[in-house]
Amino acid sequence: MAYGSPERLADVPDYYRDIRGGRPIRPELLEDLVERYRRLGIEEGSPLNAITEKTRAALERELADVPVFTGMKHWTPRIADAVEGALAAGADTVVGLVLAPHYSALSIGGYRQQLEAALAGKAELALVESWHDEPGFVDLLAERVRGTDAHVVFTAHSLPARILDDGDPYKDQLLETSELVAERAALEAWSFSFQSESPTGEPWLGPDILDHLEELHERGVREVLVCPVGFVADHLEIRWDLDHEAAEKAQELGLGFRRIEMPNADPAFVKVLAGLVRRALAVPSKT
Ligand code: FEC
Numbered sequence: 001m002a003y004g005s006p007e008r009l010a011d012v013p014d015y016y017r018d019i020r021g022g023r024p025i026r027p028e029l030l031e032d033l034v035e036r037y038r039r040l041g042i043e044e045g046s047p048l049n050a051i052t053e054k055t056r057a058a059l060e061r062e063l064a065d066v067p068v069f070t071g072m073k074h075w076t077p078r079i080a081d082a083v084e085g086a087l088a089a090g091a092d093t094v095v096g097l098v099l100a101p102h103y104s105a106l107s108i109g110g111y112r113q114q115l116e117a118a119l120a121g122k123a124e125l126a127l128v129e130s131w132h133d134e135p136g137f138v139d140l141l142a143e144r145v146r147g148t149d150a151h152v153v154f155t156a157h158s159l160p161a162r163i164l165d166d167g168d169p170y171k172d173q174l175l176e177t178s179e180l181v182a183e184r185a186a187l188e189a190w191s192f193s194f195q196s197e198s199p200t201g202e203p204w205l206g207p208d209i210l211d212h213l214e215e216l217h218e219r220g221v222r223e224v225l226v227c228p229v230g231f232v233a234d235h236l237e238i239r240w241d242l243d244h245e246a247a248e249k250a251q252e253l254g255l256g257f258r259r260i261e262m263p264n265a266d267p268a269f270v271k272v273l274a275g276l277v278r279r280a281l282a283v284p285s286k287t
Helices: 009-020 027-039 047-063 079-088 108-119 135-145 161-166 170-184 209-218 236-253 267-280
Strands: 093-097 124-128 151-157 190-195 223-228 256-259
Touching: 009 027, 027 236, 047 267, 079 108, 093 108, 093 267, 108 124, 124 267, 135 170, 135 223, 135 267, 151 170, 151 209, 161 170, 170 190, 190 209, 190 236, 209 223, 209 236, 223 236, 236 256
Parallel strands: 093 124, 151 190, 151 223, 223 256
Antiparallel strands: none
16 A cells, blocks of 8 residues: 555646545645646656556565555555455455555554455455564665765654654654664664644644754754655655755755665565565565
């Protein structure tokens, strides 16, 4: 399962409505979102969902004997379409794996709700709730930051701060991934910040990366390498929020700014996903 992305510019209003779940959208926010997609070069076709399809196909090849279906939280094919495909293929057990490593009731919890509703008890569900400390994933990220002279900033999507009142593990899991990667890569200088906060009128988890870059600059840091641990693919939050907004902020500050390549459909990453699926199915791993 993946977040999903509008396939063409004309889809953005429906996509945004889906994200808002029926709550009103201020027209200027919709205009701003359309503009961000336009500036990423999306008019009639998006490369973003294509990455998910590439990952799906590679995972299916890697698993050899397990069909893999894509279900998007906010776009098509929907999670219900994936379930329909799996049931039609005769599945009696469905593994739910989200292309987002950290659990939050507001994130993975939403994928789970859609999946359970679509399954309606017609097959057994083995949901991978989180895989933030999966050794292969930690290794893969560690390899991308090892040996850098820059200060490494780990990032993830922010969420409304109220999640902490309910004991949500999201923030702790993010910090755990960051610590594991930093340790594995023997990093000397690193920190964590959130990104991509939405203007919903309530406080979100911080610090936000834009403020954090200022703070790092004041502390004398001159170069940062961003390692987004909460995302696994190139999409709007990477290509706009980091590559455009955060990079622009860094430039204003005179701060060197780079980010790691995202895992996307990297064969090493696909092997990690395959290991998670096999474990969920309790089938011994090939490797
Ligand atoms: O490339 C693309 O087209 C899609 C990029 C995309 C990813 C993504 C991941 C996460 N989100 C999470 C939480 C929230 C919450 C709200 C929210 C709003 C948006 C909007 C867009 C958007 N998100 Fe997203 N998110 C992506 C895109 N997200 C577009 C709406 C416009 C805006 O705010 O900029 C607020 C909802 C509301 O208003 O009620 C909350 C979380 C993740 C990471 C986990 C995952 O990937 O599922 C958490 C990718």
